Each structure stands twice: as structure tokens, then as C-alpha cells.
Amino acid sequence: MPLVKFISHDGYESDVHVTTGTTLMHAAVDNGVSGILADCGGACSCATCHCYVDEPWLEKLPAADDVETQMLDFVMDPQPNSRLSCQVVVNDELDGIVIRLPKSQI
Amino acid sequence: MGAEHAVIVGASHAAAQLGASLRQGGWEGKISIVGEEALPPYHRPPLSKAYLAGEKHSDEMLIRPAAFYARSGIDLVLGTRVTALDRANKVLTLHDGGTIPYTRLALATGARVRKLALPGHDLDGVFYLRDLDDVNRIRSYVGPGKSAVIVGGGYIGLETAASMRKLGMKVTVLEALPRVLQRVTAPEVSAFYSRVHSEEGVNIVTEAAVESLEGKDSVKAVKLADGTLLDADLVVIGVGVMPATELAEAAGLAVDNGIVVDEFARTSDPDIVAAGDCTNHHNPIYDRRLRLESVQNATDQAKTAANTLCGKLEAYHTLPWFWSDQYDLKLQIAGLSQGYDRVVLRGSSQSGRSFAAFYFRDGHLLAVDAINRPKEFMMARRALAAGQGADPARLADDTLEIQQAFL
Numbered sequence: 001m002p003l004v005k006f007i008s009h010d011g012y013e014s015d016v017h018v019t020t021g022t023t024l025m026h027a028a029v030d031n032g033v034s035g036i037l038a039d040c041g042g043a044c045s046c047a048t049c050h051c052y053v054d055e056p057w058l059e060k061l062p063a064a065d066d067v068e069t070q071m072l073d074f075v076m077d078p079q080p081n082s083r084l085s086c087q088v089v090v091n092d093e094l095d096g097i098v099i100r101l102p103k104s105q106i
Numbered sequence: 107m108g109a110e111h112a113v114i115v116g117a118s119h120a121a122a123q124l125g126a127s128l129r130q131g132g133w134e135g136k137i138s139i140v141g142e143e144a145l146p147p148y149h150r151p152p153l154s155k156a157y158l159a160g161e162k163h164s165d166e167m168l169i170r171p172a173a174f175y176a177r178s179g180i181d182l183v184l185g186t187r188v189t190a191l192d193r194a195n196k197v198l199t200l201h202d203g204g205t206i207p208y209t210r211l212a213l214a215t216g217a218r219v220r221k222l223a224l225p226g227h228d229l230d231g232v233f234y235l236r237d238l239d240d241v242n243r244i245r246s247y248v249g250p251g252k253s254a255v256i257v258g259g260g261y262i263g264l265e266t267a268a269s270m271r272k273l274g275m276k277v278t279v280l281e282a283l284p285r286v287l288q289r290v291t292a293p294e295v296s297a298f299y300s301r302v303h304s305e306e307g308v309n310i311v312t313e314a315a316v317e318s319l320e321g322k323d324s325v326k327a328v329k330l331a332d333g334t335l336l337d338a339d340l341v342v343i344g345v346g347v348m349p350a351t352e353l354a355e356a357a358g359l360a361v362d363n364g365i366v367v368d369e370f371a372r373t374s375d376p377d378i379v380a381a382g383d384c385t386n387h388h389n390p391i392y393d394r395r396l397r398l399e400s401v402q403n404a405t406d407q408a409k410t411a412a413n414t415l416c417g418k419l420e421a422y423h424t425l426p427w428f429w430s431d432q433y434d435l436k437l438q439i440a441g442l443s444q445g446y447d448r449v450v451l452r453g454s455s456q457s458g459r460s461f462a463a464f465y466f467r468d469g470h471l472l473a474v475d476a477i478n479r480p481k482e483f484m485m486a487r488r489a490l491a492a493g494q495g496a497d498p499a500r501l502a503d504d505t506l507e508i509q510q511a512f513l
Contacts, residue, residue: 045436067436070481
């Protein structure tokens with residue numbers, strides 16, 4: 001089971017093992033990682049699951065689609081490595097992925 | 107004195123958040139979530155969308171896995187209905203005669219469907235749509251080529267229609283008012299949804315007066331007052347919900363179109379909070395009392411309620427927002443449009459499938475309905491929450507970046 005490391009904005013680290021096929025959003029919510037709200041439950045409608053993907057893994061992810069890209073323009077403090085965690089599916093290739101969480105979702 | 111015990115009545119979005127937020131907020135006592143349904147709290151919005159269309163399994167519907175509650179020390183008391191609340195003795199009575207004592211109580215009882223007393227309403231094949239069980243039953247009736255009649259042209263009715271078209275069914279939507287979504291959107295948005303549903307093959311009948319549901323054991327047709335007979339293998343009635351306030355009312359809590367709560371989600375009993383669809387609360391952004399039917403309100407108000415129980419008073423202050431997925435349409439709504447005196451369109455509602463309707467009152471932006479316009483939604487949600495205004499002429503100019511329309 002691939003490992004996902006979440007790092008909160010104030011540096012708190014949570015390591016969670018998830019089943020391949022789980023989204024980063026579910027990896028956080030299912031394991032009580034705070035900092036991801038995911039109000040819409042993964043419908044890509046709310047942009048409250050914003051996260052930053054550390055560089056080495058960023059290029060391994062499929063590119064964000066048009067809706068996600070447009071929403072990301074308007075999250076708090078968008079960065080080039082911003083993603084909506086509900087749109088990123090974890091697989092074995094992403095084992096060890098490091099995800100940083102923003103200070104605020106809205 | 108026994109140990110602290112926070113009991114949450116209801117087991118949907120607000121309850122799931124309350125439980126998690128109580129632990130996050132440092133509640134050290136026992137926590138129980140008591141719900142009538144068999145499943146742990148699950149996502150309700152996909153019921154009329156991906157779940158009905160068969161694109162999601164019930165396992166994927168859970169807000170958090172059952173293991174989360176166990177790990178967090180939250181007891182799930184499922185399949186259990188609370189029949190009475192004794193505030194003097196701080197105890198709940200259950201449908202099986204059992205009791206649960208509490209030291210602090212959270213009511214997250216949600217809403218129930220509004221029922222229509224139509225002749226034939228108890229025929230097989232006639233459904234309401236609120237719970238997973240409802241949709242499981244509906245799913246045993248759906249299939250390509252079958253006919254569905256949906257009573258109610260609100261979001262639930264239209265989402266159900268879209269899902270059933272995906273399943274290859276013949277679908278008719280009956281709306282009593284002159285246009286679909288009449289109570290919640292501008293005429294332009296209603297016309298847009300009517301057009302798209304027509305393009306997708308749905309028969310929409312407005313100003314429809316349903317006279318009866320016809321059939322021997324199972325429903326076979328829907329009869330309208332003008333004599334029209336519509337074939338139906340199943341009927342789904344989606345004509346709104348009412349707050350589930352019986353328990354609160356019987357216990358003597360203040361109830362007025364929902365359980366009355368203050369800005370800290372407190373009911374008229376200081377030991378009892380309430381959150382979600384069942385509450386009537388004041389919204390400081392719109393400066394009026396509201397009863398909202400939304401995930402956002404359930405989740406956010408639950409956080410306020412949990413804070414209150416943990417002794418941290420933080421006033422509930424959020425911008426309501428909503429979403430609805432139908433076909434390839436992603437509708438995102440920020441704010442409340444009720445009371446608007448002007449609608450400004452960005453993009454065309456008459457052709458294509460992407461535009462936004464901005465609602466104003468006295469020159470102030472109230473809300474936006476954004477259809478396949480995530481930027482407009484995100485910008486407006488942020489601006490509305492911050493009390494930032496917008497320029498109608500610039501909003502209407504689709505060649506400008508959306509940011510340029512906000513002052």
C-alpha cells in the first residue's frame with residue numbers, strides 16, 4: 001500500500017498508507033488528517049481540498065483537467081504545484097508522495 | 107456525576123462533522139452518533155446523481171470509513187430511532203425502549219421529504235428520494251426503455267431526470283409552477299435548464315396538475331388534471347423537504363421553521379446544540395434568519411456546534427453555497443439570490459452550456475449561479491464572503507477576465 005505523507009501548514013506530519021486507487025482527498029479525510037475539508041465529497045465542485053504536491057511527484061501526476069485548473073486559479077495562495085486532492089488518485093508509483101496542506105481552504 | 111457523554115441525534119453530514127470536530131476540539135468524554143439508517147454517515151448529494159446512475163458503489167458513499175469512528179472513539183448507534191428527549195433527566199428514549207443518557211446533546215436530525223397525498227400514492231413503484239434505501243429501491247425499477255415520471259422540477263427532480271436519461275429511460279418531469287427551479291433561480295436559468303433537458307430528451311411539463319397515480323398494484327400511469335395520461339413504470343416525487351423537528355418540538359425547544367439556534371448553534375436549552383438542515387439560524391452576511399438544505403451548512407454549522415460543546419464560542423459566519431451536477435453541466439451556486447431585483451448574465455443562456463447569472467439587489471451582489479464557469483463561482487464566492495462588490499457591466503463583458511469585474 002503506497003504511503004502518503006501529509007504535512008500541515010505548521011509542519012505537523014501524518015503518514016498514511018492507502019489502497020491504490022484512493023484519492024489524496026480520501027486518504028486525508030479517512031485518516032482524520034485536518035486541513036482538507038472536501039465539502040463536496042469529491043465532485044470537484046468546492047475547491048476545499050486544495051493541496052501542494054512536492055516536486056518529485058508532481059510530474060508523475062496526470063495533468064489537471066480544465067475545471068480543476070480554473071478552480072485552482074482562485075484558491076487561497078495558489079502555487080504552480082497546487083492540485084485539488086480529490087482529483088489525484090494514488091498508485092504504487094506515487095509511494096512516498098509528499099503533500100503539503102495550505103493554511104486555509106476558503 | 108457520570109462521565110461526559112456527547113450524544114448526536116442523526117447520522118448524516120452534520121453528525122459526521124460534529125463527531126470529528128468534537129474530537130479535534132478536544133472533547134475527551136464519550137461520543138455517540140445515533141441514526142435511523144443502517145449505514146455510517148454517507149454523502150447524500152450523489153444519491154440523485156452518480157449513485158442513482160449506477161456509477162458509485164455504496165462503499166464509496168461513506169463520508170468517512172467506519173474504522174475512522176472506531177479509531178476516534180465515536181460510537182455509531184445505527185438502525186436506531188430516538189423517540190423521545192427528556193431534557194430534565196437528560197436522557198433519550200429509543201424505538202426499542204432502550205435509553206441513552208447524555209450530558210450534552212446535538213440535534214442533527216436533518217429534513218424529511220414533503221409527501222403528496224395523491225390518489226395512488228401508495229402504489230408500488232412510487233418513490234421519494236432522500237435516503238440510500240430509497241435509491242436502492244428506485245434502482246430495482248430502472249432500466250433502458252422504461253418510463254419514469256418525476257413529480258417536481260427542483261434540483262432533485264432534475265438531477266434524477268438526468269441520471270435516468272443516462273440509464274436510457276424515457277423521462278417526463280412534471281412541474282406545478284410555470285417554470286422549473288422557479289423558487290431558486292432567475293427565469294433565464296430556468297429556461298436554460300428546460301432547454302438542456304429537452305435537448306437531452308426529457309419531456310418537461312410545466313403548470314402540471316397531477317390528479318392521480320394510476321395502477322392496480324404497481325403504478326402504470328400518471329394522470330394530469332387536463333386528462334393527459336403519462337405512462338410510468340415508476341414515479342419519483344421530489345417536492346421539497348421539511349425540517350425534522352418533532353423530537354425538539356415535543357421536548358419543548360424553540361422551533362420556528364426549524365430548530366431555532368443562536369450564532370453558536372445553541373438551542374433554547376444551553377446543553378443542546380443543533381446543526382444542519384433541521385436548524386433555523388441567523389446569517390450575518392444576509393442579515394436574516396435562514397433554514398438551509400445543504401451540505402455546506404450541515405458541515406460548517408456542525409463545526410460551530412462542536413466548538414460550542416468544547417467551550418469555544420465562535421459565531422457561525424459563512425457564505426452559503428451549493429452545487430448540482432446534471433449531464434455535462436456543473437452548476438455551482440454561491441450566495442442566496444432571494445430578493446434580487448436585477449440579473450446580469452455573463453455568456454449566453456440561450457445557446458451552449460456555459461454561462462453565469464449574477465444576482466443583485468440595490469446594486470449589491472447577492473449571489474451567482476455558475477454553469478460550467480468555475481472561475482466565476484470561485485471569484486464570486488470569495489468576493490461575497492468578503493463583502494466585495496462587482497460591476498454589472500464588466501460582469502456582462504465576457505471578454506474581460508472575471509477578476510476585472512470585481513471592485
